[in-house]
Amino acid sequence: MFRGALIIAGLAVILHIGVILISLERVKAKPPLAMPDTTGRVVSQEASSLLKHYGCGGCHYIPGIAGANGKVGPGLEQFANRAYIAGHLPNTPENLVHWLMNPQRLEPGTAMPTMNLTSTEAKLIAGFLYGYDNDAR
Amino acid sequence: MATIMMRVRQIAGIALYLGLANAQEASWRSPVNVLSRKGLVADQISTIWWFLFSTASLVFLVVITLLLIALFKKGQAVPKGPVQENSSVRPILYLGTGLTIIVLLITAVYTFISMRTLAAPSQKPALTFEIVGKQWWWDVRYEGESISANELHIPSGEPVHFSLHSDNVIHSFWLPDLAGKRDLIPGHPNSLWLQADEPGTYRGSCAEFCGVQHGKMNFTVIAEPRAAFETWLEHARAEANAAVSEEARVGQAIFMQQGCAGCHSIRGTAAQGEIGPELTHLSSRLTLAAANIPNTTGHLAAWIVDSQSIKPGNRMPSQKLSGEDLQFLLSYLMELN
Known part of the structure; x- marks a missing residue:
């Protein structure tokens, strides 16, 4: 009986301490400014929040962005290695930025809508996409 | 020193986590807080929760302490079998039972009083929204007409009445920052009132499993001053703009x-x-x-x-x-x- 009661008391105390420790952990686990994704790549928080805001992931698969698993348009992995944007524009940074800002002007009737990105935003996203080139994959 | 500061930050963090303080800016996707005090109803419920939590913690501590004392105290073993008429254990029995009854009575009476306060607002709500739960979204109706979906504005600082309906399965309207939750039951209209004390954006969700996309059945409530709310309501009830371009x-x-x-x-x-x-x-x-x-x-x-x-x-x-x-x-x- 003594052993049983001691075990119960011990378990209750451990449970209490456990709950407190877990809450401490949760509080400590603040998201850092940049965090490595599943592939080990460091994703800038700024680019990642832009991609989430504009909804790129609704249509494109983008490794490193949570929930970006769209199947409507092409996947954007290893984008720097692509020869063309939209099938006919050479994949240069200038073309990519223009494409991001106004796809309908470069390729009228393409499914990708013009989302009124500013040039700063487009440059951030372009930089993010070209970053895949550094991947070891 | 740095370690002490870290501890202080951690303790402050726990307080934040438990809803003692909330410095975070609200948005439609900010995490909800079940212990929030941002609305009249939520405030009452939060007070009950803290009261019950502290009472239970106190009882827990006392019981564990007594248990440990009993376990480690050297002394005469209590004879096995039922407690005898003139046993020395008897007063403890009375004290334990008596204290439990008193504590339970206090919590019960306190809870009843709070429930009475929550039953109806002190002033009759001037507004009623009808919420119809769908699979898996919310139809927002006003005076019999759908005026929005998954998003509505309410005036802050006054009670608002919700009439809750479902024409499919059971859903539950849950707006943790402002109020408790209430089920939307097919064929049985339910009713709920709540009040947002301050303007803000509050996130709500369905709290009754209602099918495969139950987890993605959320909504946003925007509380704003009366004048801004009236502008919204008028706009929401108006017909659509004619296509321009x-x-x-x-x-x-x-x-x-x-x-x-x-x-x-x-x-x-x-x-x-x-x-x-x-x-x-x-x-x-x-x-x-x-x-x-x-x-x-x-x-x-x-x-x-x-x-x-x-x-x-x-x-x-x-x-x-x-x-x-x-x-x-x-x-x-x-x-x-």
């Missing part, structure tokens, strides 16, 4: 031909569908797909052509549209502000 006019024709109008209504047009959310002022809303994605052109486009990937099993089919038609449709929908 050429693209939007073509988009409107596509909306009517493509079949969108079979399920969606846009007041002031031929679109009178009643299956999906009404879209009269779609682009003025913060979110799409029941407060799951921000309402931006890119998200809207993805939702139209591949809604089944974003929210598998929902009733909107992914649309087969040419790229051009999609742009026209987007132009039209973005003009519905």
